[in-house]
Amino acid sequence: MSTVATTAVEKSRGQYLHEARALKVESRELAHLAGDEIRISIRSTTICGSDVHYYTHFRNGSIQVREALCLGHEAAGQVVAVGSKVSQAGSSLKVGDAVALECGVPCGECVLCRSGRYNICPDLRFRSSASKFPHFQGTLQEFVVHPARWVHRLPPELNFEAGALLEPLAVAVHAVRRAGSGMISPRRTCLVFGAGAVGLLCALAVRAEGCQDVVMADIDEGRLRFALEQGFASVVYAVKPKKAETLEDKLGIAQMTAKEIGELKWPGGESIGKVQRTFECTGAESCLQSSIYSTASGGSIILVGMGTPNHTLPISDLSAREINLISTWRYANAYPRAIEIAKASVTRSPIDGNTLPDMSRMITHRFKGLDLVPEALEMATKTRDADGRLVVKSMVDL
Incomplete structure (x- = not known):
């Protein structure tokens, strides 16, 4: 099991929102890797409606952004470092694994968490949301450090783009x-x-x-x-x-x-x-x-x-x-079933006797690299692109 010393200092470049429609690429110090965490190289992020609200209004409903915010939470990537205690906690995640992130991190101690309804934990922090301060930064950046408990290994049938779609599927x-x-x-x-x-x-x-x-x-x-x-x-x-x-x-x-x-x-x-x-x-x-x-x-x-x-x-x-x-509010314990459905969907294999539509067809527009994040967000504000083509999902690949 690969580990990284917790004293290591790393940088991650990301797109940070400073006001409505004002993004800036910044290199920020990455959080030190704790024993129960993994470092992930983000490979794909799809743009969510909440990302669009933050991008266009610098708020989402009543939630006001209070510091520069990195957007994105529908994400998948590759494990590049594993904390020293991850295997002790029963996880088999290893360097090189393709994974999807479950971007909400609850307290794990309250009555709701203990009863399995961690999605409505009052202390839950969610990547790309401004509901907590300091904000829990999103996935439109090169690397993130995330608790291994909230990371799901992708099966071979699912690429990084399909892995990013697991979040809305959940x-x-x-x-x-x-x-x-x-x-x-x-x-x-x-x-x-x-x-x-x-x-x-x-x-x-x-x-x-x-x-x-x-x-x-x-x-x-x-x-x-x-x-x-x-x-x-x-x-x-x-x-x-x-x-x-x-x-x-x-x-x-x-x-x-x-x-x-x-x-x-x-x-x-x-x-x-x-x-x-x-x-x-x-x-x-x-x-x-x-x-x-x-x-x-x-x-x-x-x-x-x-x-x-x-x-x-x-x-x-x-x-x-x-x-x-x-x-309903987001999801809880939904990723394992989402992975089953996604596998059946992209391979067009029957699940419980039913052949499902291919969810990967929902990705209608792709953007490569951090520099094109503003274009990806602008595209997600539209229902048609400049050529009149339907916009369903906008994808950023890094």
Whole structure:
């Protein structure tokens, strides 16, 4: 087992955000390698929606950046050094291993951590998030030192780019688990609002659990076409943006949207009707309202997307039909299952009898090197590039 003395001093070059859309390449001292940590050479990072919010606004919702921040948390890389106590803790990680980072590091001691719900640990530090100070710097840099406990070895079937996609896939896996395995109908049906990266991965995750009837809704017809052509969706619905002046108007539009989705046909010719599960991946009030009207009695709505902080909902309809409204936050214990799904996805090998869409197709734009990080972030703010091509995922390879 290779080790590095904890007195060694290393530098890591990274892109640091100093204000909105103001990035600067800086070389900073890398943290000393503790006994339970490993040093990773970052090879691939995909750009997340939260990265875009920080980049464009220097904040993410109510979280204000308080010092220069290195973005990026959907990442994979190669182990270049292993702490002296890593093997004693039961890890077999070694120099040269390809790995994916689980970028949230909880306290490990609180009731939530001990019960397995470490994702909502109040002391959790998350790379590229400004929620804690000093900030836990992200992965758009050459090297990071990270606890071995939160590093996952990649199987040979997954390259670094697929490894980076494990993080958002873990979000989807966690959402599916939060939804529960029970269905009130023998036929399992799902609706996904939002055909962006997280919505596509939710569709992938539910398919991996045996749900082959997935309808996806979005305002962007290009995204819907991609979802249908690549096999993430069985049926798609283009949401028509409409203005509403009153709450009654808003709810009326939501009911009409649900009605039109229900009137669509599955590939076998049956009407969709109301679905058993709805994954709301937009964070938009109108989509959550439509989710309630689209979900069958006794079904579940899973809140995945982050958007408008306050919503007005038809709560009586929700309660009278015992629809479960389930929140989610990142993920916990989801990487092993995400790795299984990713392997089946990129190799197009059946998982539980189902052949999954290839998630690597989601990477539509690639950028090589730290100097192109600003371009990668700018691309991630768009839905089309200068040539009119769809933007799904922007990837930085180092």
